[in-house]
Amino acid sequence: MKKIEIKEGGRTIGMVCVGQALSEVVPLLDGYPAVYVVHDMNVRDKAADLVSVLSGSGVNVCGLMSVEAAEENKNMDTAMRICRWLMESGAERSALLLAVGGGITTDMAGFAASVYKRGIRFAYIPTTLLAQVDAAIGGKTGVNLDSYKNMIGVIRQPQFTWLYPEVLTTLTRRDFLSGAAEMLKTFIISGGDCYRECVDFLGSLNLVPGIAADSKDGFESFLRLNQGRLSDLICAAAAVKAAIVSEDQFETGLRRRLNLGHTFAHAIEWYERAGGTDCALSHGEAVAVGTVLAARLSEASGVSGHGLADRIADNFARCGLPTACPFGLDDLEDAMNKDKKAENGKIHFILIRNIGETIEYDMTAAEAVALLKGAI
Ligand code: GLY
Secondary structure, eight states: OEEEEEEETTEEEEEEEEOSSGGGGGGGGTTOSOEEEEEEGGGHHHHHHHHHHHHHTTOOEEEEEEEOOOGGGOSHHHHHHHHHHHHHTTOOTTOEEEEEESHHHHHHHHHHHHHGGGOOEEEEEEOSHHIIIIITSSOBOOEEETTEEEEEOOBOOOSOEEEOGGGGGGSOHHHHHHHHHHHHHHHHHSOHHHHHHHHHHHHHHHHSTTOOTTOOTTHHHHHHHTHHHHHHHHHHHHHHHHHHHHHOTTOSSGGGGGGTTHHHHHHHHHHHHTTSOSOOOOHHHHHHHHHHHHHHHHHHTTSSOTTHHHHHHHHHHHHTOOOSOSSOHHHHHHHHHHTTOOBTTBEEEEEEEETTEEEEEEEOHHHHHHHHHHHO
16 A cells, blocks of 8 residues: 655644555554544445445444535535534544545545544545545545535544545446546646646547446456556546645645646636526536636736646647637626735736746736736
8 A cells, every 4th residue: 555644843733644455454444443434425336335334344333424525505504413413322532433425525624523523533535536636635624604615624634545546447438537637737737747647648548439427347357457557647636736735724825836726717607606607517617727827827927928728728628528618708807806815916926937836926817817818
């Protein structure tokens, strides 16, 4: 099993482990007197398999709860439900809450664990690529407040995040690609070679005929055949994220780089939620579009040379990701202003100097949109 540490001032504060078999998670749970498992309803079979492996190996699994992991349920009500379930199940301060699911599940469970009895320990087994390379690493936990994403939450590290790439074979191609967008984003921040390898890998997936977006057929065998390559990419992306979080756990500077493409992506998602359009990009797809917009803004503001944005857009399209903003720039400006991300009116945009090198550049949404209008 590969282990990637998250550190703070030389002290290990978190651990990402990459395993090949379900049973490898058992030693990680050694020494926890009581384990409570919360899982996304959609992965109930996987959660049941896990519980049977754990119980069969002597881990004291004291309860199993399912949540409906949808953005509209990522709220205080669900967090309270998890807390109430822990309380009614008799979970003590020494308990560990183990979350199994995608980023919505891990975010909500991590938050509930962080406030239940003023904080119990928690750990994650992410079951989507997006959560494996991003959401379940780095300790951001939280829930939405009305239509504002992750407005309530804390940064608190899980005991471990256990990555098990095999679990991804049951994703649809579209869900997989949504996570792949975050992986590409990570390598644009740091890791030019991995970026090129990732584009090649995803490009070859896109060339396999007959894999429909929402189908698992064909896609599953492709992933099984390419398990080693995928696992290496996931490890590399997790290592980039762990290194950034080790430098800046509480996002006072460097960690903001991980928001590359997200200012635009959140605006696109905000606009969708507010009902302004019937377009429905997933989070990862919105990040892909947002990253291309960030590249265009990088060119327009002189941070990068000409041609970067087209190159990234071509790469993403080759991978099967969307690259065009579904709304006009004026709507985007409006949505960026409503996203409540601005500080003193300025937004921390992350711009791309080159693949593998980003910088922070503060400007207003209006300034960004004016630059983009000149560039598109
Ligand atoms: N998803 C960005 C971060 O964890 O900082």
